[in-house]
Amino acid sequence: MTAHDAPTWTERLRAAGLRVTSRRLAVLDALDAHPHASADEVYARTAQTVPSITKQAIYVSLGDFVEHGLIRRLDPPGSPARYETRTEDNHHHLICDECGAIVDVDCAVGEAPCLAPSHDAGFSVRVAEVTYRGTCPECLARADALVAQS
Amino acid sequence: MTAHDAPTWTERLRAAGLRVTSRRLAVLDALDAHPHASADEVYARTAQTVPSITKQAIYVSLGDFVEHGLIRRLDPPGSPARYETRTEDNHHHLICDECGAIVDVDCAVGEAPCLAPSHDAGFSVRVAEVTYRGTCPECLARADALVAQS
């Protein structure tokens, strides 16, 4: 265990030039405990430990964190934005079209070849995000059950 | 030129079991003319030819089309949903983090290897969508200009 191991949220907030407050730490801890949470879910979780917190403060905090690269924002089709603390590795997401479940997947290819679009149209590309869409095991099972009973 | 060439919107609507109305055709034509348009932009365009159209009708139409696979919906981070008529090929998108510009890119790899996540967690994966995020040429130029004048 050296000083290079996982910096704490306090350290990362300071490094980003953001002040350290109990609300912000509560938000970040809630996201660690429940990845892919929506603003509403983060609010519900943090309200248990910090009762005075408000939903607007959550939105502001999450927005600040995204802007400073402490967390990542996901925009699933047709549902509220979700947030996650895994920002360092380039991992991707499986999303269920039925129930909206989100699961992390590591990049299929070792390095980051997805980082090279065939033609970049003059863009300076920073990241490539891959979203696999389909049906999750639970929803598959439910669909099978419906067919079987018909 | 055979009967297999690009089916018209009228044919595709009928094939999907949807009725053919001037409003729907206006919406689809507007999307053809202006890919990646938001509901608001589609409304502005269609209102020029069909003045009696309303924004709600646009939302309903777009929702119906997405449900029947006639168009695709994109959910860029922090901005309203956008729609496109290119559904057959698996192409991807470049998005500018500064101005929100969206540009189509063909799949980097010939086939569809992006269709295979390293571990599918039991999902039945249907499609893989790749979003390259970065800065578009215009915003890069603007940033350079700011630096130069400082």
Add this chain to the structure above:
DNA sequence: GTAAGTGCAAAAACTTTGCATAAGT
């Protein structure tokens, strides 16, 4: 002490829904 963060409240932005009328098949 100063700048940044927060609670509170209000509003903006985006999208969906219900019902009577009109239009497509």
Add this chain to the structure above:
DNA sequence: ACTTATGCAAAGTTTTTGCACTTAC
């Protein structure tokens, strides 16, 4: 004729903003 789509209006949900007060630095 029957069913589906539309206009109109209203509401729902998610997110942003303004201002006074508090807190971290």
